[in-house]
Amino acid sequence: LRSWDYGNLRIDTFVAPMSVLTNALGLLLAVTIAGTGHGVEAVVVAFTYYSSATRIMFEFNQIYRRLESSMTEAAQFTALLLTPATVLDPRSPEPAPARAADVRFEKVTFAHAGSGPLFEGLDLDVPHGAKIGLVGRSGGGKTTLTRLLLRMTDIDAGRILIGGQDISRLRQRDLRGLMAYVPQDPAMFHRTLRENIAFARPEASDAEVRRAAEAAHVTEFADALPDGLDTMVGERGVKLSGGQRQRVALARAILRDAPILLLDEATSALDSESEILVQEALWGLMEGRTALVVAHRLSTVAHMDRLVVIDHGRIVEQGTHQELLACDGAYAKLWQHQSGGFFDDSAAHSPDLR
Ligand SMILES: Nc1ncnc2c1ncn2[C@@H]1O[C@H](COP(=O)(O)OP(=O)(O)OP(=O)(O)O)[C@@H](O)[C@H]1O
Ligand SMILES: [Mg+2]
Structure with missing residues (x-):
């Protein structure tokens, strides 16, 4: 699970620069298409595809984050569950005493x-x-x-x-x-x-x-x-x-x-x-x-x-x-x-x- 932590760090470090990069790419794409004289329709279509593609990427990123946080949480409990039981219940347990508590x-x-x-x-x-x-x-x-x-x-x-x-x-x-x-x-x-x-x-x-x-x-x-x-x-x-x-x-x-x-x-x-x-x-x-x-x-x-x-x-x-x-x-x-x-x-x- 340690390596998971490191993976986590890497993802977080790269997400911010990635979004700057994708925005810049989108802009570049729009300018290029406009420059080649394909007309407004082409720019709009390209842009629609582009933005849905990036949205999917970011949604994926969010899902990944949620998954990762659940995994970290689950890891705590898994560690608990994996601790072998040293104390066992008796084969034929007796009923607990009533409220007498000496x-x-x-x-x-x-x-x-x-x-x-x-x-x-x-x-x-x-x-x-x-x-x-x-x-x-x-x-x-x-x-x-x-x-x-x-x-x-x-x-x-x-x-x-x-x-x-x-x-x-x-x-x-x-x-x-x-x-x-x-x-x-x-x-x-x-x-x-x-x-x-x-x-x-x-x-x-x-x-x-x-x-x-x-x-x-x-x-x-x-x-x-x-x-x-x-x-x-x-x-x-x-x-x-x-x-x-x-x-x-x-x-x-x-x-x-x-x-x-x-x-x-x-x-x-x-x-x-x-x-x-x-x-x-x-x-x-x-x-x-x-x-x-x-x-x-x-x-x-x-x-x-x-x-x-x-x-x-x-x-x-x-x-x-x-x-x-x-x-x-x-x-x-x-x-x-x-x-x-x-x-x-x-x-x-x-x-x-x-
Ligand atoms: N899980 C453990 N494994 C081995 N030794 C332990 C463990 N827990 C406590 N000890 C030892 O048992 C002794 C008593 O520890 P305990 O924690 O019961 O003391 P305490 O009176 O509660 O101390 P404090 O006032 O610092 O909380 C100590 O010498 C400690 O080093
Ligand atoms: Mg103590």
């Missing part, structure tokens, strides 16, 4: 392909409706933990349970249906903003999509675009900033209306002001749901029911913000760093937490 990691052992074990006998208990903040240094295993819960990869030993059911006994689609996931770097499709949001729940009405877009503050920037929510994203449309993509991803999560929320650095690219707004929407969304929220900016998770500090695949501490500050360990150190000038805004917006 999460349990039981003695989970996991190693990324080609590296040593990251988690060894990891235990984590998240009661139904609890809001858990996952924090810790980069590379600690926070993202991996969320991906294991989504069963993007299978674990090597132990069990992961939702509503008391082993997730490996569920159908993939049933499992994913239980969760709304906002990844660290959300992917956008080369489609409209509306479609990018709606794919989280294709049967949602336009009004529901609009409401989700409003709650996630997508409309704030979308309404300023010429086509609003119908503006194309990516390639030939609007390129979204990191913060804008995060808002689209949050709108998806809001629309999805799933019992478990997994947010991985979902607001990290937002400026402090937008973060406060989006955070409010998120608190509303978390109401009555189980939430696992990964954040580096501690002020975003400080209010959660429980904070779990992960380092090198181990849970080194857990408790509320106050409890963890009081025990003066890893979390207290992280907090000190962030409120002591490294991340000025985290301290500025949460003076009550000091």
Whole structure:
């Protein structure tokens, strides 16, 4: 597909000079015919043929362009489809748990392909409706933990349970249906903003999509675009900033209306002001749901029911913000760093937490 890209470049580079050249040729042809004294009819006939010939050429060019853009789009999905499935559905799947959404990691052992074990006998208990903040240094295993819960990869030993059911006994689609996931770097499709949001729940009405877009503050920037929510994203449309993509991803999560929320650095690219707004929407969304929220900016998770500090695949501490500050360990150190000038805004917006 690389070579296709190069072909694309070549066509685009030659189209403009080509049209100048064909226009010049047409003119030359007209002058020549007129000069040879064939009369007006000959000039008109020649010109009619000539212009329909060039029109066909340019139509062909447009068709080619459309084809090429569909091909590029299709290539993205083909790449996805060609990725071999590493996780398989069980032969006789169990029905998904009803809305009970407690999460349990039981003695989970996991190693990324080609590296040593990251988690060894990891235990984590998240009661139904609890809001858990996952924090810790980069590379600690926070993202991996969320991906294991989504069963993007299978674990090597132990069990992961939702509503008391082993997730490996569920159908993939049933499992994913239980969760709304906002990844660290959300992917956008080369489609409209509306479609990018709606794919989280294709049967949602336009009004529901609009409401989700409003709650996630997508409309704030979308309404300023010429086509609003119908503006194309990516390639030939609007390129979204990191913060804008995060808002689209949050709108998806809001629309999805799933019992478990997994947010991985979902607001990290937002400026402090937008973060406060989006955070409010998120608190509303978390109401009555189980939430696992990964954040580096501690002020975003400080209010959660429980904070779990992960380092090198181990849970080194857990408790509320106050409890963890009081025990003066890893979390207290992280907090000190962030409120002591490294991340000025985290301290500025949460003076009550000091
Ligand atoms: N696909 C992968 N293949 C191999 N190793 C991986 C893969 N993904 C993550 N790792 C490794 O696993 C460890 C945990 O990574 P993870 O992404 O879970 O950390 P994190 O806590 O989310 O970090 P951050 O805060 O930077 O997002 C790291 O050492 C990382 O290098
Ligand atoms: Mg991560």
